[in-house]
Each structure stands twice: as C-alpha cells, then as structure tokens.
Amino acid sequence: MNVADSRRVASALEHLDYQSVAKAEEADVIVLNTCMVRKSAEDKAIGRLTSLKALKKRKPSLVINVMGCLVGVKPSKKLYERFPFVDVFSSPSDPRPLIAHLYAQMGKHFEEIETAGRFAWLDGDIALPIEEQGQLVSAMLPVMDGCSHACTYCIIPSKRGREESRSPGEILAEARALTDQGVREITLLGQIVDRYGLDKPGYPRLDGLIRQLHAIEGLQRIRFLTSHPNWLHDDLLKTVAEYPKVMPHLEVPVQAGDDAVLMEMRRGYSADNYRALIARARAIIPGVSIGNDIIVGFPGETEEQFEKTVDLIRELRLDVMHLARYSPREGTVSATRLADDVSEEEKWRRFRVLEELQEEISLEIHQAYQDTTTEVLFEEQHRGRWKGRNPNNKLVFVESTDDLRGQILPVKIEIAGAWSLIGQAATK
Ligand code: SAH
Numbered sequence: 001m002n003v004a005d006s007r008r009v010a011s012a013l014e015h016l017d018y019q020s021v022a023k024a025e026e027a028d029v030i031v032l033n034t035c036m037v038r039k040s041a042e043d044k045a046i047g048r049l050t051s052l053k054a055l056k057k058r059k060p061s062l063v064i065n066v067m068g069c070l071v072g073v074k075p076s077k078k079l080y081e082r083f084p085f086v087d088v089f090s091s092p093s094d095p096r097p098l099i100a101h102l103y104a105q106m107g108k109h110f111e112e113i114e115t116a117g118r119f120a121w122l123d124g125d126i127a128l129p130i131e132e133q134g135q136l137v138s139a140m141l142p143v144m145d146g147c148s149h150a151c152t153y154c155i156i157p158s159k160r161g162r163e164e165s166r167s168p169g170e171i172l173a174e175a176r177a178l179t180d181q182g183v184r185e186i187t188l189l190g191q192i193v194d195r196y197g198l199d200k201p202g203y204p205r206l207d208g209l210i211r212q213l214h215a216i217e218g219l220q221r222i223r224f225l226t227s228h229p230n231w232l233h234d235d236l237l238k239t240v241a242e243y244p245k246v247m248p249h250l251e252v253p254v255q256a257g258d259d260a261v262l263m264e265m266r267r268g269y270s271a272d273n274y275r276a277l278i279a280r281a282r283a284i285i286p287g288v289s290i291g292n293d294i295i296v297g298f299p300g301e302t303e304e305q306f307e308k309t310v311d312l313i314r315e316l317r318l319d320v321m322h323l324a325r326y327s328p329r330e331g332t333v334s335a336t337r338l339a340d341d342v343s344e345e346e347k348w349r350r351f352r353v354l355e356e357l358q359e360e361i362s363l364e365i366h367q368a369y370q371d372t373t374t375e376v377l378f379e380e381q382h383r384g385r386w387k388g389r390n391p392n393n394k395l396v397f398v399e400s401t402d403d404l405r406g407q408i409l410p411v412k413i414e415i416a417g418a419w420s421l422i423g424q425a426a427t428k
Pocket of ligand 1: 037038147153154155156190191192227253255294295324325326327328329
C-alpha cells in the first residue's frame with residue numbers, strides 16, 4: 001500500500017516538474033512515507049525522520065513532508081510539537097497537502113486541492129515516475145482506502161480511516177494507463193480486498209471488477225490482496241479458477257490457530273472455519289498457493305494456544321507465512337484492555353518455531369517443482385540474475401544475458417530452495 005502511495009506522490013511531483021535524485025542530500029523535497037503497523041516500523045520511521053533534522057538545518061529551503069500512518073487521518077498537535085522541522089504532514093495516500101505547499105511557495109493557489117476529493121489528473125491518469133516508465137513490470141493498484149474492520153490489535157483502521165472503495169472507472173483507467181506504460185502485472189490492494197464494492201451501491205464486487213480488468217489488452221497478470229476469511233467468497237474463487245490472467249495465489253491471514261485467541265483478536269471466524277475455507281479454495285482452484293499472516297504472543301496466548309497455531313500450520317501446509325511478534329499499538333483495543341504479557345524471549349521463541357516449520361513446508365512444496373517447467377514473468381535483474389515470479393508467486397531466478405524484462409517464459413527448475421527456485425529459461 002505504501003509503495004503505491006509513494007508512487008502516487010512521485011507522479012504528482014513530476015507533474016510539477018520535479019525529478020528524483022539518488023541521495024537525500026541532493027533533494028529539494030523529501031517525502032517520508034511511514035508505517036505504524038508494528039512498533040519496529042514506527043521506530044524505523046521516527047529514526048529516519050530524526051536523521052533528516054540535520055539536513056534541514058544545513059539547507060533551510062528543503063521541504064520535508066511526512067505522510068502515512070504516523071500522521072493518520074489528521075495530524076495531531078503533538079506531532080507538530082515533536083517535529084517542528086517538518087513542513088508538511090499528510091494522511092496516507094494523500095499527496096494534496098504537499099502539492100498545496102509547493103504551489104503556495106510558487107505563489108500559486110491550487111483551487112482543486114481545496115475542492116476535489118482526489119486529483120483528476122492523478123487518478124485514472126497516473127503517470128509512472130520517469131525512471132519506472134517502461135521499466136516497471138509489476139505494479140500495485142489500491143482499489144480501496146482505509147479499513148472498517150476492528151481487529152483488536154490493529155492500528156490501521158484508526159490511521160487510514162474508514163473503508164472506501166474507489167470507483168471502477170477510476171481503477172480501470174489507472175490499470176490501462178499503467179499497462180500503456182509497460183506494466184504487465186497488477187496487484188489489486190485493499191485491507192480486506194474481497195470487501196471491494198460492498199460500501200458503494202452500484203459498484204461491482206471484486207470478482208466483477210477483475211473480470212472488467214481482464215479485458216485490458218497488454219495486461220497479462222492480475223493478483224489481489226489481502227483477503228479476509230469471512231469475505232473470500234466462492235464467486236471470487238471461481239473467477240480465479242476460470243480467468244487465465246488471474247493468478248492462482250491467495251493471501252488470506254489466519255493470525256492464530258486457537259479459537260479463544262481469534263475471539264480476543266475479534267477476527268470473526270474459528271480455526272475450523274479457516275480449515276473449511278482452505279479446503280474450498282483448493283477444491284475450486286486446483287494448484288492454488290496460499291499465503292498467510294500470523295501474530296505470535298498476542299496478550300494472554302498460552303503455550304497450549306500457540307501449539308494450536310503450530311498444529312494448524314502443520315496440517316494445512318500453506319505456501320508462505322508472514323510472521324509477526326505482537327506489539328501493542330497505541331489506541332487499539334488490545335493495547336488498552338489487555339496486558340502485553342508474553343515476554344519478548346517467548347515471542348521470539350514462538351516466532352522461530354513457526355519460522356522453522358514454514359521453512360520445512362516451503363522447501364517441500366518447492367522441491368515438487370524440481371525438473372518441471374513453470375511460466376515466469378520477469379521483472380528485473382538482481383545480482384546478475386533475472387528475477388521473476390511464477391503464477392503461484394514463487395520467486396524464480398535465471399541466469400541470462402538477454403533482456404527478459406516483461407517477458408513471460410517457461411523456466412525449467414533446476415534448484416529448489418525454501419525461499420526461491422533457480423532454473424533455465426527457454427528462449428523464444
Ligand atoms: N488488513 C490486512 C493487513 C493488515 S497489516 C489483514 O488484515 O490481513 C499486516 C499484518 O500485520 C497483519 O495481518 C498482522 O498479522 C500484522 N499486525 C497487525 N497489527 C499488529 C500488531 N499490533 N502486532 C503485530 N503484528 C500486527
């Protein structure tokens with residue numbers, strides 16, 4: 001989401017004839033996009049922001065813009081006081097305060113900023129930043145903002161505001177513009193992406209939107225994330241199964257394997273509901289791969305409850321796991337009402353147990369690719385190799401002196417590791 005938001009700001013700046021530079025020291029404008037989902041992300045953002053203070057001192061004309069979840073829906077007084085060297089604070093996804101500031105500096109007034117909900121010239125007409133034009137193969141496209149769910153641990157709803165779907169017209173125009181600029185794969189983003197359209201009468205649901213996007217010529221792959229177990233409906237699963245451009249990969253977090261913990265998290269489903277969903281997904285989409293998020297050390301999580309998560313993962317053998325150690329986030333229900341009572345050591349131990357288990361599972365899944373051929377969309381060169389992904393979102397590397405960027409080629413897998421596959425591309 002933040003990658004997409006940052007790109008939106010970069011595009012907005014290029015409309016004002018700004019260009020990107022390699023180093024922060026050379027910049028006239030610095031935009032720091034921030035995440036708060038875990039304490040580690042917040043610490044990183046604040047560390048980086050603090051380091052910009054010296055730059056601003058040396059060059060007072062420098063414009064510093066902090067955006068994203070550190071700012072939230074509206075900047076607080078506390079924020080202004082703590083970081084007086086920041087010129088502009090802006091909410092997630094919103095380039096308007098920065099553009100307004102730069103316009104004001106040029107002595108111009110930008111009416112549209114005051115009136116329009118979004119930039120007409122940005123939405124649906126998004127120009128990629130110059131260095132990405134014709135280079136970017138896979139792009140993120142947010143189809144909705146915010147989140148109105150209330151997982152007790154999560155800060156996102158309070159920072160990104162309530163859930164709001166973007167109009168299908170805007171999304172289609174943006175997808176076409178991206179495709180015209182060389183993008184081959186689009187990943188549709190939403191906090192609960194399969195709730196797309198539910199807040200707006202007359203909008204299609206996600207499967208309908210995907211079928212419209214499917215018709216775009218030149219667009220070769222469509223993905224979406226993140227799903228929520230309660231909203232990943234069969235029509236969507238069927239669309240994935242039936243439409244060739246929609247890749248057979250789902251990101252659907254379970255978060256915990258114990259029902260009491262799931263209840264405290266207010267996720268709205270049980271471990272058995274999740275089991276049933278995975279079985280349904282696998283039945284409807286043969287060969288589907290599945291990614292999952294888990295939080296270890298949620299308040300009150302006992303050893304026994306944690307073991308239920310381990311058992312669930314051992315049973316379901318999902319493809320990918322995004323693991324997090326619980327961290328209390330200011331203002332959330334769990335941080336306010338529940339003691340963060342699992343020690344750091346214990347959180348780390350649980351983290352490693354799951355990490356090792358997933359490594360074993362991933363390796364086994366990947367070994368099945370050995371000596372088989374898989375279709376890879378190549379994105380970029382990485383340490384002398386071409387990097388791409390197969391339909392199941394597996395990272396694949398091949399050695400080649402050809403320019404493979406943006407091509408989909410069959411690759412014969414020769415080495416299968418837990419994190420990636422290495423093979424030889426068949427040239428066209
Ligand atoms: N809306 C998406 C993504 C949320 S953020 C979803 O619900 O899946 C991505 C992940 O961060 C979450 O899935 C969760 O596993 C993790 N996360 C969120 N809040 C957290 C917290 N307070 N501590 C640790 N991990 C957290």
